[in-house]
Amino acid sequence: MNIKLGVSTWLWTSPFTTESVNLFPKIKSMGYEAVEIPIEYPELIDGKQVRDALLSEGLVPISCGAFGPTRDLTHDDPSVHDVCFDYLRRCFELSNVIGATFVAGPMYSAVGKVRMLPPDGRKRDWERAVVNLGKVCQMASDHGMAIALEPLNRFESDMVNTAEDVVRLANDINHPAARVMLDSFHMSLEERNPEAAIVHAGEKLIHMQVSENYRGVPGTGQTPWQLIRRGLERINYNGVVSIESFTPEVKELAGAVCIWKHLAPSQDGFASDGYKFLSQLFEVQNS
Structure with missing residues (x-):
């Protein structure tokens, strides 16, 4: 197992713009490699400027998409699908420039779309996601990339909540570009055993996000970190483990993810303490 540690710029700011590369030297100085x-x-986002800033700091980029109501591949209106296709095409193009190898996120539906659907409604949405994500996979493949599909907890999605769900979706898409990411926050709500969930994802797992069960600093809550480590060891995971949390200072983002207060004395402290814990957990050697 060879793990690199990363952190999301959402910990400090939103939206990411070209100027957000000012965070990169600080992120690198804390020990992060991604x-x-x-x-x-x-x-x-100016891709060339971002690429140059990444190269200057020696950071590996991970591209993540954002999927609100206007970017919904299971919407009843096909014109909304077209908006999402166009958005993802631009994500792939930008990712090519900055050097990312996949785009991650819950791109099967809009975040926050939760309904009590009858079985035929669920079947319709699932089949719609499979067809449209097949098109996205072909688009990704045309750019030499993959997609990493993310399960969300039941309060954020009524479609894909567990590793079992997302592996079934990837299998139904049946395209080599259809891969998986997992997030320990969502897993803490939905998985009976995080080790078993990671093993079930297996070779399809190409990205791992982490935070505490309350979205706080890793190592300060109830997350079963040893089970997560053991699961990643069992599949010989050789990717990035990245902290994803958010700042309450950006009101639109904080409202979307329901973070109403600071989860650490400072966002820099959050990132620094999180790195220390994860580097010990995964025995990461700072290069």
Whole structure:
């Protein structure tokens, strides 16, 4: 197992813009080798400048998508699908420039879309996701990339909540670009055993996000970290483990993820303490 540690710029700011590269030297100085770049608005990001800043600091980029009501591949209106296809195309193009190898996120539906659907409604949405994500996979493949599908907890999605759900979705898509990411926060709500969930994802797992069960600093809550480590060891995971949490200072983002207060004395302290814990957990050697 060879793990690199990363952190999302959402810990400090939103949306990510070209100017957000000012965070990179600080992230590198803390010991991180990778940075998650949330692509909320591709038009705000100059890919070449971001690539140069990444290279300057020696950071590996991870591209993450953002999927609100206007980017919903299971919407009843096909024109909304077209908006999402166009957005993802721009994500792939930007990711190519900055050097990312996949785009991650819950791109099967809009975040926060939770309904009590009858079985035929669920079947319809699932089949719609499979068809549309098949198109996205072909788009990703055309750019030499993959997608990493993320399960969300039941309060954020009524479609894909567990590793079993997301592996079934990837299998139904049946395209080599259809891969998986897991997030320990969502797992803490949905999985009976995080080790078994990681093992079930197996070779499809290409990205891992972490935070505490309350979205706080890793190592300060109830997350069963040894089970997560053991699961990653069992599949010989050789990717990035990245902290994803958020700042309450950006009101729109904080409202979307229901973070109403600071989860650490400072966001820099959050990142620094999180790195220390994870580097010990995974025995990461700072290069």
